[in-house]
Amino acid sequence: MKRILISSRGKPEQLAELFRKALPQHEILIDMPNAGDAPIDYMVVGRPAPGVIASVGPVKLVLSLNAGIEHLLESGEIAAHTPIVRMVDDGLAGGMTEWVLAEAMAWHRNIRLYERLQRDLKWEPQQEKLAHERTVTVLGAGALGTPAARNFAALGFKTNVWSRTGREVPGARSFAGPDALLEAAFGANILVNLLPLTKETQNIVDAGLLDALAKGAFFINGARGAHVVDQDLIDALDSGQLSGAALDVFRIEPLPENDPLWHHPKILISPHVAAPTHMHIAVQEIATNIQRFERGEAIPHLVDKSLGY
Ligand SMILES: NC(=O)c1ccc[n+]([C@@H]2O[C@H](COP(=O)([O-])OP(=O)(O)OC[C@H]3O[C@@H](n4cnc5c(N)ncnc54)[C@H](OP(=O)(O)O)[C@@H]3O)[C@@H](O)[C@H]2O)c1
Numbered sequence: 001m002k003r004i005l006i007s008s009r010g011k012p013e014q015l016a017e018l019f020r021k022a023l024p025q026h027e028i029l030i031d032m033p034n035a036g037d038a039p040i041d042y043m044v045v046g047r048p049a050p051g052v053i054a055s056v057g058p059v060k061l062v063l064s065l066n067a068g069i070e071h072l073l074e075s076g077e078i079a080a081h082t083p084i085v086r087m088v089d090d091g092l093a094g095g096m097t098e099w100v101l102a103e104a105m106a107w108h109r110n111i112r113l114y115e116r117l118q119r120d121l122k123w124e125p126q127q128e129k130l131a132h133e134r135t136v137t138v139l140g141a142g143a144l145g146t147p148a149a150r151n152f153a154a155l156g157f158k159t160n161v162w163s164r165t166g167r168e169v170p171g172a173r174s175f176a177g178p179d180a181l182l183e184a185a186f187g188a189n190i191l192v193n194l195l196p197l198t199k200e201t202q203n204i205v206d207a208g209l210l211d212a213l214a215k216g217a218f219f220i221n222g223a224r225g226a227h228v229v230d231q232d233l234i235d236a237l238d239s240g241q242l243s244g245a246a247l248d249v250f251r252i253e254p255l256p257e258n259d260p261l262w263h264h265p266k267i268l269i270s271p272h273v274a275a276p277t278h279m280h281i282a283v284q285e286i287a288t289n290i291q292r293f294e295r296g297e298a299i300p301h302l303v304d305k306s307l308g309y
Helices: 012-022 053-055 070-075 088-109 113-120 147-156 178-185 207-212 230-239 277-296
Strands: 003-008 027-029 042-045 060-065 135-139 158-163 175-176 190-193 217-223 242-247 267-269
Touching: 003 012, 003 178, 012 277, 042 053, 053 070, 053 135, 060 277, 088 113, 088 147, 088 190, 088 217, 088 242, 088 267, 088 277, 135 147, 135 178, 147 158, 158 178, 175 178, 207 230, 217 277
Parallel strands: 003 027, 003 042, 042 060, 135 158, 135 190, 158 175, 190 217, 217 242, 242 267
Antiparallel strands: none
16 A cells, blocks of 8 residues: 655645545555654655655655745755656636736726725726736746736736746747846736746846836736845835735745835735645645556656756
8 A cells, every 4th residue: 555644734634634535545644654664655745844854765756735846946855866746736726817817907907096095085086097008927837827827818918928938828928038038027017926936036026127117017926925126126116116016925924024015005915825725626636646657657747856846
């Protein structure tokens, strides 16, 4: 009987129950094995504490409960030859698309502004624009960036999408690689970050990139806090280069109380909820990947460790 160890700080018992139903022929464990126990075949991980993965020893596959896996690579605890499978599922893609569109549309149609004006009983109609009068640039054309960009395009926004290899998204203009970054962002009214965090993408949202946007643009970050140079973001908001920002992710989470991002009047904070992992969908996805592996079939969404995503 193959053994699966779950290492997750969030509700491991509940996860184990779901795995026992999805993979009844496997032994599901949530407690660390003792020395001398039979080896673990697969590890299912969220954000394991330092040392946990290393102490389990070699496994056949590491299956992530999250889409972002930079913490697993940074830990250095996974052997070079052990494949890592990212979480890609309809729940994550749907959740992220909803959050990005909700923030974008609330800005585009001045919903938050009218909310503030209502508090002062102010009747101040703004010059409302149509979607086709705005440009959106989405950074990242992967499992999350593609559906977001496709939906912007379907709503009529002029849509640019930037990726490493110039991946095509229906209805959007595609840009590839570092040389095309500023061109992709130039004149955009909304910038959406859905990149993975790698050596190449950390600090990518800086003054240079924000300056390329249209004056008064809106920035939406659903990816990772370390993509953004926070002081450059604050400066762009203070100068009026940006009119607002919706941030779901931060360098330190939970965001410390004294962090200036909390207190900035033009920043909307959400507590890393843009695309939460839906347990039952994630378990089904992981179970299917384990079954594929055991039948000797190819597994989708393997991490390319040399690229970092
Ligand atoms: N806030 C939340 O709740 C939440 C939830 C889930 C995920 N996330 C974040 O979202 C990120 C993206 O997830 P995903 O599933 O969409 O990732 P993905 O499928 O791996 O897609 C990554 C995209 O980024 C592009 N890219 C990577 N490195 C690049 C570079 N150096 N320059 C230009 N483009 C680059 C890739 O280009 P190619 O297409 O050319 O390979 C690809 O289009 C995750 O890594 C995670 O950090 C956040």
